Amino acid sequence: MADFEVITYEKKDGTGYVTLDRPHALNAYNIRMRDELYQVLGAIKDDSEVKVAIFRGAGERAFCAGADLTEFLTAPSPAIARQVRWARDVWGLFLSIPQPLIAALHGYVLGSGIEIALCCDIRVASEDVRLGLPETGLGIIPAAGGTQTLPRTVGRAAALEMLLTGRLVDAKEALRMGLVNHVVPRQELLPNAERIANKIKSHPQAAVVCAKQAVVRGLDLDLEAGLALEARLARLLA
Amino acid sequence: MPPNTLLYNIKDHVAYLTLDRPQESNVINEALAREMKDICERINLDKDVYVVIITGAGDKAFCAGSEPPEASYTAASVVARIDRPVIAALNGDALGQGLELALACDIRLASAEARFGLPQLTSGMIPSDGGTQRLPRIVGKAKALEMVLTGETIGAEEALRIGLVHKVVAPGNLLGEAEAMAKNMASKAPLSLRYAREAINKGMDLTLEQGLRLEADLYLLLHTTQDRTEGIRAFLEKRNPQFKGE
CATH class of the missing domain: 1.10.12 (Lyase 2-enoyl-coa Hydratase; Chain  A, domain 2)
Known part of the structure; x- marks a missing residue:
């Protein structure tokens, strides 16, 4: 991944570090980032040495301020856009990663930024975080899973308010509504994410992967099928 | 012509539906249920309506239930078919079918003095306008079962804590708050x-x-x-x- 431009990826002691790295553009998500993210996610998924991954943003001002709109007006026809969306399904890949993913969020976490965070399993935020979905004010809706992942995280009413008003949520409110798991001072952000990662790594990896699978897949099943899935996974570990 | 039981007006792309039987705690009767159905259908055909606010007249009740025989009226199910964002401004008590109506809205804002409950079991009925399905999806199974099986009412603060309402505001500020949210959406x-x-x-x-x-x-x-x-x-x-x- 030596020729990467907008993402950096490193591996240290079983943790994969993915850094969105366009700080001059508040790490805005563009086509290049989509392609690099697709490669990185594929690499993580196939790499048994990576036990857990941490996602963060470079620079002081933002984790990711959303999609790069300068690329939007050159969009192809809806039919071609649809083909492209599923030909390189970065969001489906994101949600299919077996290892736990932790988002370390600071500054602006908007649009595609919050959608990346919602594809992760655990979200840690610094006190300066501002989260929101401005899409409806631009005549669009989120397209990286936000309309599905947000209500599954914070409930329908809170998700609808964020999406229909575009209002930004601060750290305190995000914690109260369950949008983030923890809020810490800015300098504590990465150490806190790493503490969680280290705790996860201290457990047998097969159990970690099975636990994530039981919870994530179970949420899409009725209770009976979810319990059967749990029992099957538990037998695998026995 | 009987008097209207439901006020309806549109301002700046926001439609206001006001249950207007304040002397009877805005209880749903046959006329109100019929007007609700007509107006909800009209909203879906009206391109100028971007957002809907539902509230009750007076400061005592949003809607305290329905006249017997309750199961013959529906209000929640017609509101649920509106295809625009719907904000409930719960100016007072939302009980029985009144709470079921609120549950069919997207976002619930409540006056600090409002109370909430589904008392149908006390008269040998069960909630029949969506309450047994929508309430557990909003507040979780245990809390929904407690509310339905005991029939007890809860206050605004507890409603906020369990996620039944989205925000609690002083009674005088409720409509202003709902309006500000609706205007934001309508932009x-x-x-x-x-x-x-x-x-x-x-x-x-x-x-x-x-x-x-x-x-x-x-x-x-x-x-x-x-x-x-x-x-x-x-x-x-x-x-x-x-x-x-x-």
Whole structure:
């Protein structure tokens, strides 16, 4: 991944570090980032040495301020856009990663930024975080899973308010509504994410992967099928 | 002509529905149920309505239930068919079918003095306008069972804590708060509002994978709208967008 431009990826002691790295553009998500993210996610998924991954943003001002709109007006026809969306399904890949993913969020976490965070399993935020979905004010809706992942995280009413008003949520409110798991001072952000990662790594990896699978897949099943899935996974570990 | 039991007016793309039987705690009767159905159908045909606010007249009750025989009226199910964002401004007690009506709205704002409950079991009935299905989806199974099986009412603070209402405000500020939220929504692209709401409300009943398909299709459908071009151009030109709902 030596020729990467907008993402950096490193591996240290079983943790994969993915850094969105366009700080001059508040790490805005563009086509290049989509392609690099697709490669990185594929690499993580196939790499048994990576036990857990941490996602963060470079620079002081933002984790990711959303999609790069300068690329939007050159969009192809809806039919071609649809083909492209599923030909390189970065969001489906994101949600299919077996290892736990932790988002370390600071500054602006908007649009595609919050959608990346919602594809992760655990979200840690610094006190300066501002989260929101401005899409409806631009005549669009989120397209990286936000309309599905947000209500599954914070409930329908809170998700609808964020999406229909575009209002930004601060750290305190995000914690109260369950949008983030923890809020810490800015300098504590990465150490806190790493503490969680280290705790996860201290457990047998097969159990970690099975636990994530039981919870994530179970949420899409009725209770009976979810319990059967749990029992099957538990037998695998026995 | 009998007096109207439901006031309806539209201002700046926001439709206001006011249950207007304050002497009877805005209890649902046959006339009100019929007017509710007519108006909800009219809203769906009215391109000028971007957001809907439902509230009750007076400061005592939003809606304290329905006249017997309750099961013969529906209010929640017709409100649930509105295809625009619906905000409930709960100015007072929402009980029985009144709470079921509130549960069919997207966002519930409540006066600090409002109380909430589903007392149908005390008269040998069960909630029949969606309460047994919508309440557990909003507050979880245990709390829903407690409310339905005991029939006890809860106050606004507890309603906020369990997620039954989204926000609690002083009685005098309730309508202003609902209006501010509605105006904020009405400044967005109307089709984006509808599609975002559809993606969330329908998506919650689908598996994640099916929900993602729905989201992508609705997103791509918006590619064909003039409002999308206007919204992105306005952002890049650092000006306010002029949306037309087209």
